[in-house]
Structure formats: structure tokens, C-alpha cells
Amino acid sequence: MVRKGARAAGDAANIKSAPPQLSELKDKLVRSLRDLGHRFVITIDDVDRLEPGEVIEILRLVRSVVDLPDVVYLLCYDSDILAHSIKKATGVKSGQSYLEKIVQLTVMVPRPEPLQLRQWFSDELHLIASTKDDDELSRLKLVIDYEGGRQLRTPRSVVRALDAVRFFWPPLREAEADLADLIWLQLIKDGNPALYRWIEEYCATAAAVSLGIARVEEAEKTQTLAALLTTVAGGHFDDLTYRYNFAEQLPGVQVDHSKDGSGFSIFERVSDRDRAEAIRKRRLASPDHYRLYFALAGPSHALTQDDFTSMWAAAEAGASQAGAALLRLHDEHLAGSLTKADLLLERIESGAYEVLAPGQCENLLVAFSQMMDEAYRRHPFDLFWVSSLWDRARRLIPLLLSRLEPPRRAAVVTAMFGEGAAIAWLTSLFRHETFAHGRFGERRRPEDEWLFRNAELDQITELMLGRYQTMSASDVFGCPNPISLLFAWQQGGDEQGPRRLIEANIVSDEGLVETLEHLNSTIESSDRGKFNILKRDNLAPFMDYESVAQRIHALKKHTKLGARATRLAVAFDDGTEY
Template sequence: MELTENYAVRGDRALGAGDEDKLGFREVAKRIATSLVDRASEDGLVVGLEGAWGSGKSSLLFLVGDELSKLPLATRPTVIHFRPWLIGNRDALITSLFTELSNQLDQVALAAGDATRISITKAKKAGKALRSFMSALSKAGEMVEVAGDVAGIGAVKYAGKGLKAAGGMAGTNAPPQLADLKDQLVTSLRELGHRFVVTIDDVDRLEPGEIMEILRLVRSVVDLPNVIYVLCYDSEVLAHSIQAAASVQNGRAFLEKIIQLTVMVPKPEAFQLRQWFAEALRQIGVAKDEDERERLREVIDHEGGRQLRTPRSVVRALDSIRFFWPPLREISADLADLVWLHLIKDGNPALYRWIEEYCGTAAALSLGTARVDEAEKSQQSAAVEAAAGEHVFDNDLYRHSFSAQLAGVTPNFSKSGPVFQLFERVDDRTRDEAIQSRRLASPDHYRLYFAMATPSHALRQSDFNALWDALATGPDQTATVLLSFQRQDVAGTLTKTDLMIERIKGGAYELLNAKQCRNLLMALANSMDEAYRLRPFDGFAFSSLWDRTLPLVGLLLARLKPAQRSIATRDMFAKGAAIGWLTFVFRHEIFAHGRFGDRSRHEGEWVLASELQLDDAIRITLSRYNAMTLKDIQQCPRPLSLLFAWQQAGDEEGPRRLLGAHSKSDEGLLQTLEGLTSQINSSDRGIFTVLSRQNIEPFLDYEDATRRVKALTKKAKLKEAATKIMTLIAEGKRY
């Protein structure tokens, strides 16, 4: 996507030329600029521009300089922007500042004339005096120190050793000569009558030792008439650094000895910051509908009111959104969710990290690949309160708005217990709506909001495109795509086919036309046995791929007209190659319609929506069963289920005849019994295989079968196989 100005990340920088003053600092800057010129003493002044980090000190300082540059030429001062963090030690600081002052004096001399009311002679004299003082100071080198008074700041003094090594300065005459040169400089600058304003930004970001050098510099070495220093800093931070560097108990008192006047950066109103944020946000993205627009307004009011405390916080939050929104906009993600999350990220990183971890666990729960016990819930509840900070969730309205953003979070408004119930069950409709809207609460899309990437388990648009193209072509192509998905793991035991079925029945089926519905139904009827062989599941799985397909079949059939529905049902059961899966569907319907078992289920649970459809399925399926050999049945997934379905559909004798005929031979009996095994899930042994009486008796005479097998254990040729069967029968008696 082409980068536009609206999406350009601005960075945490001060205002510059052409930037808009969002907070009305311009009027403040005008007054400060006027005072620096009209009201400041010609003896020099050190002004402190105080404000917390991010409050806009640097922006205000820029505006002050801009206003000074607009003053009439006759009264316009020379502004020197001194940036000490680019310089090294004390000597380099002194040299750098004097050099800049010297260069500016030369510029003043060049510009001198009637318009400026500055004498060229005086300007050149001041420049010469400054360079003489600089030269002497440079020759003195390390002899120059700063004497300390009670506050730790004093005048220049001179070391008593090493004078001969200091560039030829002679003995005891050196100090008076340097002092005389400074007096000459002071006199010439006073006579010149031109004001210099030296701005020093971010003093509080220097190391404590460097801070002390700057303070000594402005109050002793370069304490000159008509030179005004404007220092920007956070007084709390600066006072702490002074205490560490100067070993004093009161850093503020120390600072008051140096800073003669302080100007506090105006604190913006909270609504001003939110308004600035909202106006800039409109240039980045817009809500898709009224619901998202209303949620975005609430996010800005509730979360913005908490997190947007300084101009810097506004800039940083906007930059985060500029960085993350373009790729999310392309997939129609939710702007309100993104804004909520990134307001928290910049205002409370610990809470942001908790939300990230919670969303990942909630997604795993949604997929059935994770469990969260009560101890973990309690731990996470304590963690979110600790991350948010004390009393943050005391406000019921904020507690409600916070919980509304996350899946499975319910606010607790009672006076006891945790503030939230976490990892609560999310109903399918709510989950599917979150997925369709690509919300933060979507298990498929939550990671987009944290990393601009879908979760490893999530389907991609290319996956949907592949399936939709296949659905438009035919059932064979659709089956091929489903089986290719079945070979791809997404999370735990889940495959991409599991996830695709979930997403289709979650709402995507509504996009399918009649032809695509029929193609998908036939693709399932042709491929689900092979899908089972690729990734078998045990009989105790309560949410297998086959289970997932049941409601989808009902949804797809319901989209067809009655005549189309009947044809599709007959085609599935008559032509579908996946006889094992068809048996699974068929058996479910026999019980659901009450054709077998104690009671029927509610019609809402039926896959085949009418008794006529079920009648067609029974007739066709029984015909297919009767045409199968025992080998055909045993090659199907879950052959025992097929045999029971055959009987439960009304043909009790059909499977008995088939198995009885096959069991006449000894080898046939052993093969038949092996096909009648089932599995037991025991807490102490896990899953193991048994051959129980209830599996044998519906199809063979149990006593006769066990007697014959016992006799076969004594025949050398069949002893091993017969012994194995007898062991399985013994296990069946125990369980």
C-alpha cells in the first residue's frame, strides 16, 4: 500500500516549522518571548522551563524561539540552541558554547547598521574580547576550575599548579590576566546592548555529572551580561540527579540557587488531549458502521480519559495506530478495538501484556486445545488487578467497558470476590460474530492486533479462496481441498479442516448458493472417511471432525429448496464414498428422530429436517449395507458402528446373516470377532481394546462363539490369533 501522510509515523518529536499547535502553546510562547526581551535584566538571566516528560516542553521551547525570530529587527535577540548531549567533557562544553557565541557575534557584526541600531565597532570589539578570553581560557586548560559556595556554585578560580605547562601563561600573572579578559568581555557585551538567548533542552536527560557541568557553566564560566539561558527540564528528575551528583539532601534548594525564574509548561485539559486525539484519528481511519463508531467514541472517552495524560501520550498512541492500522484496515478489522488496545499499550504496558496473554489463552479454549482450572483463573484475576493498578477497576462503568472488549470476561459488581470472572464460556453465536467482524475477541484474529499477523492456527484468506473456487467447480475438487487441509495441523489435534468447518458453520455458509451447498455436501460424503484415516480419532472424542460436520449438514440442506433438499439427501446416501461418515450421520438421525432409543430429540437438533428425508436415507443406506461384504465393512472407519446402525435402522437379521455366514470357518470366526472389538477409556489404564458380550451377542451366539475360540487356542495354526481374541473377551468381562 502506498504510504500517505495520514499513515506516516511522526515519532516523538517537538513541534517544528509548519506543524500545527494543537494545544494553544503559541500564545504562551509569545508572552515568554516578549518577557525575555522586554523584562529580563541586562545582567543576564537563567530561566527554567519546567514540565513533566511528554508535557510539551520542547514544543513550547520551539515556539518561543519562533516568536523571538518574529520580533522587530531592532529588538530581535540572537537565539543559540545549545545541545550539550552531543558534546563530551567539561572543556568541550565550554569550547562549544563559546565558539557558538563567537560565531553569532560575528553574524551580529555583519548585520550591524541603522536597522539594528547596533554599532559595527562595538560588535567587533565584543567579538574580539570574547576570542581573547576563549584563547586564554583554552591555554589555562585544566587549571580552570569552579569554586563552590554553600550551594555548590561559585566563580571561576585557578589551580595553583601546572601554570608553566598551560600554554605559556606566566606564573602568578596568569589568573589576573584571565580575570581582566573576562572583565573586558563583560564590559563590551554590556556596551553592545544586544541580547543573546541560549536554549538548552532536555537537561534532565543527561547523566547527573553532566547536569552539574551544565549548571556550573551557565552560572559561572559563561555568566555574561545580556546572555539569557532557557533550560528545559522536569524538576523532579533534575532535583533527583542533583542530589546524586552533588551529594546534597535537597536538590530543589540547590536548583533554586541557579534558576532565577521558572515558567511552568501549561497542563492541557484532559478534554483537549482527547479532542486532539479524536481529530487526528479521523485522518487515519473511520468506523465501518454506527455500532463501531459508538464503541470508538466510548473507547476515546473511557480509555482515552485514563491514558492520554500528556501531549506525548497522544502522539505515541496515534503513531501506534498509524503503524498498525493499514494492514488491519485491508481485512476490515475493528478500529475501536485497535484504538482501545493501543491506548492501553502506551499508557500501561503491563496491562497490555496481560491482555495479550489472556487473548491467547481464550483462543486456545475456544479451539478446545487448552483448559484453565480455578486456580489459574484466580491467579489471572489477581494479575489483571495488579497490572491495571490500585483502584483502577473501582469504577463500575470502566469495569464494564473493559470486560466488553475481551472474550469470556464478565464483570463482578459485588463487593466481594475478584473484579472479573475470567475464561467464562462464550456461546457460539458471540464467538462467530467476533470472527466475522474480525474483532479482538476473535480466536482467529486477535494476534493481528498485537503483531499484525494472524495466529498460527488461523485460516487465511487464501484458504477460503481455495475452497470457494473448488465449491464453484464441483464436489471432487472440493473434497481434494478439504483433504489437503486435513493434512495441515493448526493447534493440538486440530487440523485446518476442523477450523474450516467451524468457520463455515459459524456464518460463512450463508454466502453459499444452492450449487455450492450441494457440492460441499457431496464433498463431505466423499471425503470424510479418508479424512478419518489421515487423522483418526478415538470413540471418546466429543468434538471430532465428524461431530463438527453434523450441524453443517443441516445448515447446508436448509438453504436448499424442498425438492433440491430431497435430491441432495438421496445423492449423499446413495453415491457418497464415505460410508463410515454417512453411517455416523445416519445413526445420529435414527436416534434424533426417535426411530431407535428411548426418546427423540428436539427438531432443532435434526440434521435431516423431515421424516421423509430420513425415510429416504434409511431405504438407501440399508440397501447399501446389504450389498456390502464383511471385508467392505471392516475396511470402513468404525465398522462396529455400521453393524449397529444396520440393525437399529430396522434390519436386525441382515448383519446376523452376513456375520454368521462368514463365521462358519474358524478363520472367518476370528476375523469376524476382531471386527467387533471396541475401546474402553479407563482412568488408570487409559484407552484399551476389549471384546464385550454386548458387541458379540447382537450378531452371533455369544456362548457358541467363545467356546469355539477357546478350542482354537489349542490348534497350532490359529493358537496365536485365538489366544488374542480370548484375552480381549476376558477384558470385556472385566469392564
């Protein structure tokens, strides 16, 4: 009996502690809401941004409590997107029909007018940033009108664009970047990420082309242009004004008017003036600054402001200081054989020389004549290929000389060719001018292609021949490219001088081997790689070619010189084939 009583008491306790049913709770909540006498509005925003399963869960919860008194549920969503999520989650034929069973009243929110969105963006932008000049302001207006008109379609797009500007602009403002370019790029990034990535890749390639470290073939141009068109909807570039505005933002992009064309031609040549202007203003089109707009940092090849400042200060201080500064930049490698010194000379040629004082121009010219051979010895480059450091310095000569008054110009020419330690580089200039002026060879060039005037070349010839005539064989062989020096000496007017020097040095067998080792040429083939050859055309002007070839073959059995002579004999044989 006791056990039965205890069990009964336990059952009663369990019944008493059992939670109330959902219906009981709902009835109690209904009574409480009616007693309060207040209306409640429950807002659920961005329903369309939920996962399909979450959408269905929210809608079922709302439907289960939708009949509560004085409670209104406000659901905010894009009906097309929400209907698609419902269809995907439930498998019903029509997501809209499913939604209509739950939503009693639909209020369509009117779309903001494009003008209002652009004005809102402009007003907020004015509180965040400002332009540096009228040109930048004018371009900013065009960007907001044309790109903003396409990308600023919803309040959310305005907010996202402004948030991006708030993040990117402070560091870019410190770097003196271009606000109009930033806004253009950010609007595209938020509205069309694929187009943004195309622009990023295009700018990187265009910068490499500008530096001469890359080349874009026609097939690649076609492929890149086709990739551009896949990032946008058909007809995106039909508006000619919009097309022009798009092209003006990027380097080497031009509008193509042909009927069968794609609307653009890309990787076209950029004028030195336009490139210099883009660099000066730190535009997106600048090869030195484009990466600022994507990564808040300059490209790996870019010169810093400190590089420029220290270089200009060194050029003002003197020729030796300028030469030392150039060598320091030459020690900083960028890509391939390219160094910061190469990049600096490119920038000077692109227009920076116009801001240099005459004294700085003078010191730079003398510095070239002192340090160019040392630059080659530190980091050898192909002297017979295009766009070496020597070539870049050579192209600067007429530009820098044009900044000097006649007396100072004459003094600089004398200092360069009379005292410059870079005898090999000076020799390359001497040979260039000997041919350009038509003093040797049969291809006299127009005067606007000369580096020096006729009277200056007379002086240079006298100075260089005088220096050659005092050089020993060791001096000649110690220079980069001694063959070029011997030819410059001969072509400059002293035909017998270099021959006498070489013939005196090859009297002994050891002298012969040494001479030929310095007068060989390096070539490269696909099957053998790099190897040396001895060419008749390079040797015959300075020695009896047949005689020295026979002597070398005879020396292959020499005790001390045999191995070296054997290599030279092979070089002789290869020289007849290449």
C-alpha cells in the first residue's frame, strides 16, 4: 500500500511539472496582447539573403504566429530572389504562389532615381575626399556621371562604394594618388568584379611593356580583348562617349571605330609625354603607380620618392656623387637584367629631364662617362641587345645637352671624352657618331639622329684617338668589348694604330693566346647553349688571320698552352660556321 501511494504521488508530481502545451501558451499570449492594447511591428530585413533552407524556416515561423492580435510582420526582400529560394528549398512549381499564401499585403518599394543615387554619392564623397586640381575634378565628374550611372543602381551599392573609398582613400591620399581614378576603379569593382580583375591584369602587363621587359604579340592582344568582352554584358560599350571615357583611364587603350571591330584596340604605344604625365600625377595609367590602386603599394619595380629625391640631390652636388648614386640604384635589381638605374634613366627620358637644372644635367652627363663601365662590370648585360643601361644613357645625351648653354656644353663634352673612365661606353658613343655622321660606312643618318654636332665630333675624335694611342694591350683587354674599341680606333681615322698594338702583343705564343681569348665573340644556339667563336671579320683587320690560326693549331700540343690553344682552335673552326 505504501509503494502504491508513493507511485501515485510521483505520477501526480510529474503531471504537475509537465510544461504547458504550445496551444496553451499561444492562448495566454493572445490574452496578454489584447490586454496591453498596443500594436507591435516586427521587421525582418534581408530575408532574400538567407540560405534557401533558412528562408523556409523563417516563413514557417511567421505563418505559425501570424494571427496574433496587434502584431504586424514586415518582411523585406527581393521577391524574385526569395521566390527562387523557396522553389529550390521546397521543390514547388512556383515560389511566388507559395509566398502569396503567407504574405497578405505586398508593397513594392520604388526604385531610387539614378540621379538621386549619384547625388547622394557625390554629397557623401565630398565629406570624405577632395581633388587636387581642376583637371582631377573634371574627370571625377565624368566618372560619377558615366560609371556611377551604370554601377550605382541601389542604395546598397552607394553605401558599399562609399565604404570602399573610406578604406582606400587615406593611404592613397598620402601617396598623392588620383581620386578620380580611385572612384572609377572602385565603382567597377563593386559592380563588376570580373571587369575589375581584367583591368588589374591589363595594367600590370602594360607596365611591363612600358619598361621593355615584356612584349605582347597580336594573338595575345586578341585573346586579352576577347577576355574583356566576356566580363560585360552585350552592348556594354555601345555608347561611344562611355567607350571613350573607359579607354582614357587605361594606358595604350584606344577606341576602335571599325564596324567589325570590338570597340577597342589595346596595348597601343603610349607617347613619352602621356606616360610622363601619368607618372607625375600618379595615375592608374602610370607604370610606377598603378598597383597603388589595387594593393595600396607601388609595384615591385617602382622607384620611391626617396630614390628620386636622393638622385636629384646627388646630381646637384657633383658628378662623382651622381655616379655613386646611379651605381647604388644599379645594384638594386627589379626583373631580369633590369635595375632601378634603368628605370631612373627611363623616367628621365620620359620627361623628368625638363625639371632638372643645367648643373644637374651637366653632372649627370659627366657621371655617365665615369661609371658606365663599372656598372657593366658589376652586373653584366648583353651589349648587343636592345635597351641596356648603356643604351638608355646614350638616348639621354641630346636631351641633357639641350639644357646647357654653348660654353658649358663644350666643357661637358671635353670632360666626358677627355677624362671619362668609362672608355668602353664612350667608345660606343664614338662609333655611333662616326657612322651616324657618315665618316665611316655608307649610311649617313639625318642630323636629328645625331648625338653631337659636327664640330663636337671633331673634338671627340681627336680626344678618343689620343687616348687609344696611349693605351697598352692590357688596357684594351681590360675594357668591356675590346673588339669594339679596336674598330672605333681604326674607323675613327687611325687605321694602323690598333694593328700595330695587336701585332706587337702576339709576337710571343703566350701573348697570342691571351689576345685571342679577349677577341672572341659569344653566341648562343639551341643545341649547344653559349659558346665562343673567333670570326675572321673581327680578327683580319688587326692581324694575319691565316697565320695566327695555324699557330694556334700548332700550339695544341704545347705543354703549358695546349689546353687553351685547343679551345681556341675549336673557336676558330666554329667561327667558319657561325
